[in-house]
Amino acid sequence: MKKFEPAVFIPAAVLIFAGVAYAVLAGDQAEALFGDLRTLITVNAGWVYSVGVGIFLVAAVIVALSDWGRIKLGPDDSEPEYGFLGWFAMLFSAGMGIGLMFFAVAEPLTHFVTPPNGDPETVAAAEQAMVLTFFHWGVHAWAVYAIVGLSLAYFAFRHNLPLTIRSALYPLIGERIYGPIGHAVDVVAILGTLFGVATSLGYGVSQINAGLNSLFGLPISPPVQVGLIVLITALATTSVLAGLDAGIKRLSELNLFLAIGLMIFVFIAGPTLFLIGAYVQNIGDYVDQLALLTFNVDAYGDGVWVNDWTLFYWGWWISWSPFVGMFIARISRGRTIREFILGVLFGPTLFTFLWMTIYGNTALLQAVGGTAEPLLQLVRDGDTPLVLFTFLESLPFSAITSVLAIILVTTFFVTSSDSGSLVKATLASGGDLTPPLWQRFFWAVLEGVVAAVLLLTGGLAALQSATIAAALPFTFVIFLAFIGLMRAWSMETARRAGVKSAPQLPVEGAAVPWRTRLKLMFSTPKPDDVRAWMKEFVEPAFQEVIPEMEHQGLSAQMEWSEDRDRVWLTIQHGDQPDFIYGVELKSYDEAPAPGASPSQQNSRGEVFLTEGGQHYCIYGYSKMQVIRDVIRHYERHRQWIHHLVNVN
Incomplete structure (x- = not known):
């Protein structure tokens, strides 16, 4: 100074x-x-x-x-x-x-x-x-x-x-x-x-x-x-x-x-x-x-x-x-x-x-x-x-x-x-x-x-x-x-929201090398690419989680939307709020990739929870990475339920 x-x-x-x-x-x-x-x-x-x-x-x-x-x-x-x-x-x-x-x-x-x-x-x-x-x-x-x-x-x-x-x-x-x-x-x-x-x-x-x-x-x-x-x-x-x-x-x-x-x-x-x-x-x-x-x-x-x-x-x-x-x-x-x-x-x-x-x-x-x-x-x-x-x-x-x-x-x-x-x-x-x-x-x-x-x-x-x-x-x-x-x-609020919502990329058992992941961040997938990824990785991840939840005495189920642009997992908790984790296909007119045409659409596989969309994309995650992201949010959900029960 x-x-x-x-x-x-x-x-x-x-x-x-x-x-x-x-x-x-x-x-x-x-x-x-x-x-x-x-x-x-x-x-x-x-x-x-x-x-x-x-x-x-x-x-x-x-x-x-x-x-x-x-x-x-x-x-x-x-x-x-x-x-x-x-x-x-x-x-x-x-x-x-x-x-x-x-x-x-x-x-x-x-x-x-x-x-x-x-x-x-x-x-x-x-x-x-x-x-x-x-x-x-x-x-x-x-x-x-x-x-x-x-x-x-x-x-x-x-x-x-x-x-x-x-x-x-x-x-x-x-x-x-x-x-x-x-x-x-x-x-x-x-x-x-x-x-x-x-x-x-x-x-x-x-x-x-x-x-x-x-x-x-x-x-x-x-x-x-x-x-x-x-x-x-x-x-x-x-x-x-x-x-x-x-x-x-x-x-x-x-x-x-x-x-x-x-x-x-x-x-x-x-x-x-x-x-x-x-x-x-x-x-x-x-x-x-x-x-x-x-x-x-x-x-x-x-x-x-x-x-x-x-x-x-x-x-x-x-x-x-x-x-x-x-x-x-x-x-x-x-x-x-x-x-x-x-x-x-x-x-x-x-x-x-x-x-x-x-x-x-x-x-x-x-x-x-x-x-x-x-x-x-x-x-x-x-x-x-x-x-x-x-x-x-x-x-x-x-x-x-x-x-x-x-x-x-x-x-x-x-x-x-x-x-x-x-x-x-x-x-x-x-x-x-x-x-x-x-x-x-x-x-x-x-x-x-x-x-x-x-x-x-x-x-x-x-x-x-x-x-x-x-x-x-x-x-x-x-x-x-x-x-x-x-x-x-406003810029700081957007930054905080991004930091809060951005997932921590799991490292153990990761099937996607970091260079591949970085390439995916700059990619502009088409809607069919995202749908195929949801079918190949997200659905199997949910299907693997469901029996484990049932083993814990909980009722869990997976659902697809009629147009196949959304898939979500619901874990029921009786009198307490249910847990919902889903992935939704969303397309934008923006072109975030360097050199992309402004008119080119960018499709994303965005996560949504019970409270709504989380505004971050997990397209390109492996099955194991999707499972770990589900568990991460589910831990927060259980902590919330714990807070509700103890407060009330």
Whole structure:
């Protein structure tokens, strides 16, 4: 595996510097341009986001419940690289941990103050606010991550392709993933990852700054926020240089423990019994309205609320999916597809719902009761960074919990930054799972520099709009990746069926030399040839088996079809299912033999059992080989009967 891919690293770095330069130098013009582009996309093609995330969710659930769910992300004997706790902590911290700190109180209150439907600041508005918050932070986001992550993990760990976005397209474009198309896909993934994390970092430090201002009077100003970016970048650089196990994993577990601790405190200090009931009802309301909300694009309205909220979120999750999907793929080697999808979909989602209920419903109860005017005023004024800390002031020990909240916001940012840096370094090193330290250092520092520069120059809004607008073409990339994934699974299913059904050629007493057998595999016998073989070898084999079965106290008989194209042996087992082994003449238009005419028919003597055809041919077997194949299947039949008897 390469340690450096110049065709990806150099264009990505150049485009990043160019994009930042444009956002800085063009200023308001850049913000207006990208803002108009985002509006144009959400207004005219927003339905693509809604349909896309809906399809991804349905597809993920169907795949998890299908036979494909048994396939492992790695060799069949592989085991998960990380335990469930460490795995969950890392995917949760990278996926949306920081967003929960920022929006857990602010979003429910915002929908309460300005609901899309109904009267504001009512009980109905509060109930609607939680459903909408669940909708934006629920399974749809994780379905996008799951599809992208699954595509990458499957091809990387099961087919030894590079752990890069390009590998998801291998079934569609083959070896061309190693050329310009593949390079371009990975460059776009790096741009989306860096700009997405950088803009989140730039906005997120405003919440840390607000918390420090509330606690210690630290002024809210760009220089302070740049200093915070430097601190977070230094911590993230240290973590990413320490590696996945020593750095990111441990910090993610610390995040999870701190988050659970703070959540439990709010749960106990708040309206505990009310929150238990609210959690149950919120999930019920969410499930009840899931389909309606999924495909609601407000076609009969002005679409403003849907564009500003739902489509914004869908674009944001899709734009983050290369980063989060690749990271959760990196930590999921050895898990089955079913474990992966169900774990990614429902583990973080249920925890997120619990988090949102405890914080959001506690704040909403205060608002409905008329004791949350300071919070509501912050929401009306758009002063979102202060909402969480003002909320904590309404509970006991607010000084302690506010400090803990600041620490959590910081560590969540660090884990997002260091996992993003690891992803970019992996992409720029051709998919190497342990990219060189200098690359990890470069991307971690560049992330902080971009965030600081854009924060000082006011270019964050422009870059955020550009990132969300870029989600539209990447939606189609995800569609293509999933199509490629299904094609690969279909091929694997066919291979497994072939391996399972293909008989083991008996060796003792074999009457057909291996060269003769190989020649038969490439032959194209005519129907009369197969019928003659069935009469000469299959019928005598059955006739020799019948007296032996009768000697064992069983009733056995052989039958021919009227057209003489089928012959089968039946061994009766009384109250238990009978055993049937037969051979059937089948003809196909294909010409599998090299050089054969496409119109030439190929006849086969295929085996069928009680449950139906087995899709393999035994034409050319000797009598002894046919007998041994009968006994092989009969042993499986008796094992099945043994299982039925013992289970019942």
